[in-house]
Amino acid sequence: MKRLAIAGNPNCGKTSLFNNITGANYHVANYPGVTVEKKEAVIKHRNSEFKVVDLPGTYSLSPYSLEEVVARDYVVNEKPDVVIDVLDASNLERNLYMFIQFMELHVPVVIALNMMDVARKRNVEIDVKALEKILGAPVVETVARENKGTAQLLDEVSAYIDKGNDVSDFKISYGQDVDVVLDKMTPIIEENSFLTDKYPARWIALKYLENDEQVHAQGALYVDVHKQLLEMTDKLNAHLRATLKVTAENLIADYRYGYINSILKGVLVSEEKSLDRLYLSDKVDMVLTHRLFGPVFMLAFLYGIYEFTFWASEYPVGWLESFFGWLSKAVDAGLNEGMLKSLLVSGIIDGVGGVIGFAPLILFMFFAIAIMEDSGYMARTAYMLDRVFRLFGLQGNSVVSYIVSGGIAGGCAVPGVMAARTIKGEKERLITILTAPFMPCGAKLPVYALIIAAFFEHNRSTIMLGITLISWLLALSIARVLGFFVLKEKSSSAFVMELPPYRMPTLKGLTIHAWERCWMYVRKAGTVILAISILLWVLMTFPEMNDKQLAVFEAKASSIEQQYSRETVNEAESNAKNVSPSATELREKLREVDSEIAASGLANSVAGKTGRFLEPVTKYAGFDWKTNIALIGGIAAKEVVVSSLGTAYSLGEVDIEDSVPLAEALVSKSGWTLATAYSLLIFTLLYSPCFVTVVAIAKEGGSWYWALFTVVGYTSIAFIASVLTYQILA
Ligand code: GDP
Numbered sequence: 001m002k003r004l005a006i007a008g009n010p011n012c013g014k015t016s017l018f019n020n021i022t023g024a025n026y027h028v029a030n031y032p033g034v035t036v037e038k039k040e041a042v043i044k045h046r047n048s049e050f051k052v053v054d055l056p057g058t059y060s061l062s063p064y065s066l067e068e069v070v071a072r073d074y075v076v077n078e079k080p081d082v083v084i085d086v087l088d089a090s091n092l093e094r095n096l097y098m099f100i101q102f103m104e105l106h107v108p109v110v111i112a113l114n115m116m117d118v119a120r121k122r123n124v125e126i127d128v129k130a131l132e133k134i135l136g137a138p139v140v141e142t143v144a145r146e147n148k149g150t151a152q153l154l155d156e157v158s159a160y161i162d163k164g165n166d167v168s169d170f171k172i173s174y175g176q177d178v179d180v181v182l183d184k185m186t187p188i189i190e191e192n193s194f195l196t197d198k199y200p201a202r203w204i205a206l207k208y209l210e211n212d213e214q215v216h217a218q219g220a221l222y223v224d225v226h227k228q229l230l231e232m233t234d235k236l237n238a239h240l241r242a243t244l245k246v247t248a249e250n251l252i253a254d255y256r257y258g259y260i261n262s263i264l265k266g267v268l269v270s271e272e273k274s275l276d277r278l279y280l281s282d283k284v285d286m287v288l289t290h291r292l293f294g295p296v297f298m299l300a301f302l303y304g305i306y307e308f309t310f311w312a313s314e315y316p317v318g319w320l321e322s323f324f325g326w327l328s329k330a331v332d333a334g335l336n337e338g339m340l341k342s343l344l345v346s347g348i349i350d351g352v353g354g355v356i357g358f359a360p361l362i363l364f365m366f367f368a369i370a371i372m373e374d375s376g377y378m379a380r381t382a383y384m385l386d387r388v389f390r391l392f393g394l395q396g397n398s399v400v401s402y403i404v405s406g407g408i409a410g411g412c413a414v415p416g417v418m419a420a421r422t423i424k425g426e427k428e429r430l431i432t433i434l435t436a437p438f439m440p441c442g443a444k445l446p447v448y449a450l451i452i453a454a455f456f457e458h459n460r461s462t463i464m465l466g467i468t469l470i471s472w473l474l475a476l477s478i479a480r481v482l483g484f485f486v487l488k489e490k491s492s493s494a495f496v497m498e499l500p501p502y503r504m505p506t507l508k509g510l511t512i513h514a515w516e517r518c519w520m521y522v523r524k525a526g527t528v529i530l531a532i533s534i535l536l537w538v539l540m541t542f543p544e545m546n547d548k549q550l551a552v553f554e555a556k557a558s559s560i561e562q563q564y565s566r567e568t569v570n571e572a573e574s575n576a577k578n579v580s581p582s583a584t585e586l587r588e589k590l591r592e593v594d595s596e597i598a599a600s601g602l603a604n605s606v607a608g609k610t611g612r613f614l615e616p617v618t619k620y621a622g623f624d625w626k627t628n629i630a631l632i633g634g635i636a637a638k639e640v641v642v643s644s645l646g647t648a649y650s651l652g653e654v655d656i657e658d659s660v661p662l663a664e665a666l667v668s669k670s671g672w673t674l675a676t677a678y679s680l681l682i683f684t685l686l687y688s689p690c691f692v693t694v695v696a697i698a699k700e701g702g703s704w705y706w707a708l709f710t711v712v713g714y715t716s717i718a719f720i721a722s723v724l725t726y727q728i729l730a
């Protein structure tokens with residue numbers, strides 16, 4: 001089976017092309033060890049089978065971001081038979097940059113020249129035959145959005161593989177100074193077989209000159225050659241600085257663009273003349289990124305997103321709630337009293353069901369966010385926030401981290417923390433890593449949604465917008481404070497953000513993006529959250545009460561029963577009615593005893609004892625012991641706050657007929673007030689990141705010290721903030 005990989009810049013149409021090739025029939029996984037999504041499919045084309053992989057969208061193959069590392073490692077280690085490099089024909093200059101890097105890596109490439117419709121509309125005419133010749137790679141024109149050119153592309157790929165191409169003679173000149181050094185380095189690398197099992201020799205030399213950290217790390221194992229190459233690099237840099245005031249890295253990039261420009265001169269028959277999309281984009285940007293109106297629009301968009309999400313998900317969330325309610329009752333009626341029933345009903349259905357119940361909300365939230373992303377508005381948001389971030393000692397790339405972490409709502413701090421790799425300054429990087437987890441990530445969302453459903457039914461979007469703004473404000477303030485304690489080098493580099501032209505999103509693209517992420521949420525609920533819920537159920541159930549404790553309740557029950565039977569006898573004599581008022585009353589009393597048993601069972605369990613142990617302190621923030629259990633569980637994963645509240649209230653439940661949805665239970669049975677709700681929102685917003693994030697912080701931040709600080713320090717800050725909130729409002 002031949003292996004294909006699809007690569008290209010973000011937004012060049014990779015996903016569309018991948019879907020055309022695979023018919024959207026693919027498998028989603030993660031690249032090993034990281035949370036970058038990997039889509040894979042096996043397809044058949046004219047009797048040959050291909051395994052197709054969608055690489056993350058990147059602008060280059062330098063290891064500045066996780067995506068770039070993943071894409072490069074995949075190409076180098078897996079050695080696909082062909083890489084399909086998708087180029088945006090309307091933006092060839094930037095798109096060719098990555099192609100050149102593939103060529104220097106000696107990767108066999110077939111080019112999909114996509115967005116040909118856009119190029120034509122903008123009067124960009126490309127001489128494809130000439131381009132093919134100059135690049136030395138097959139070029140196929142496509143319009144991925146309309147599924148045009150897919151079959152030809154696959155035909156070219158097959159033909160290219162059959163022909164067995166040699167790609168090892170590609171070479172760009174980087175000017176006298178650099179070329180001389182490259183020519184000295186290359187033989188040293190070859191003679192010592194220095195990393196040459198993986199990479200071409202001249203490429204390794206280039207990467208030393210470009211200060212490629214990943215290659216440095218791999219090369220450092222071979223001390224001598226490594227040192228020699230570093231010395232040559234330093235010498236060249238010193239020379240370049242003295243003569244041209246640039247580093248080798250900058251110079252190399254300049255030459256690549258120069259090379260691209262000369263290619264374009266040869267293949268661009270006519271340039272854009274008409275009123276085109278870029279021009280239109282500029283006009284729209286004059287309004288949408290205006291210094292004053294821009295932020296106002298941004299807030300309005302956010303509010304709109306939340307309105308849409310709550311409005312669209314209201315009924316489906318209700319349906320799921322009814323479904324899980326029905327399921328609880330069915331299981332309750334079908335099974336005998338006992339551990340299994342308790343596990344199924346209280347641990348799994350009322351616990352995990354509560355988390356899955358919010359899946360529609362997640363789906364619509366991601367749909368709305370996909371609109372922002374696919375249209376190009378998300379890039380504007382980052383661009384505008386760059387100005388704000390500078391006030392707090394951060395920079396534009398930190399915005400990207402925050403947004404990935406769930407800045408608008410619904411992301412994840414783990415890729416958010418990793419996205420901080422693109423940040424140049426050590427100081428900004430560490431501070432971003434430490435503060436990104438405050439964002440309203442997809443796991444905190446069900447917690448917020450639950451509290452909003454219970455207490456803020458009438459101003460849902462306002463509260464959600466408030467949560468978002470407070471998250472940013474607190475994250476930035478804490479970033480500012482951390483700035484005094486983090487003693488590392490700051491970067492002075494300017495943040496240059498590409499603003500891609502606006503584009504009309506397609507329904508298919510939006511649906512796929514939203515569905516993929518929603519599916520991740522459901523999968524996590526069905527695996528990790530399920531496991532933690534079962535564990536918490538165990539902790540909330542055991543140890544069971546001993547005989548002595550039970551005996552007290554039994555005595556109480558039997559004395560009531562005796563009274564009950566005596567009185568029924570008496571009443572049977574006096575009147576012949578079936579159920580007398582006093583009999584109902586006594587039955588009620590018996591149920592009270594039952595519910596006391598359930599409550600003290602929960603209170604006696606390991607989790608219950610822990611919760612109660614903390615209650616004397618946490619009560620100042622308005623948290624009772626059941627809430628404490630949920631919040632501790634939330635350190636494992638934030639969704640667990642919802643699932644363990646579900647389990648706790650379910651275990652305290654005697655009669656399933658009486659049980660109400662969790663949000664209602666929080667209002668009617670928990671004793672929570674509005675002050676508790678606010679206090680809990682603040683606590684959830686601020687306290688310890690979840691376990692996986694803490695590990696990511698330790699790894700990316702380079703120290704367990706900081707990771708531990710986020711657990712202990714943030715929980716303390718959260719507690720103080722919650723106590724203040726509660727005491728002021730209560
Ligand atoms: P990716 O980020 O590279 O995966 O790009 P997507 O496949 O998500 O496409 C980004 C946007 O460009 C979507 O709105 C697509 O519908 C649109 N798009 C993709 N291919 C074409 C094309 O050939 N022509 C036009 N006009 N739009 C396209």
Ligand code: MG
Nearest residue numbers: 011014015057
């Ligand atoms: Mg994509």
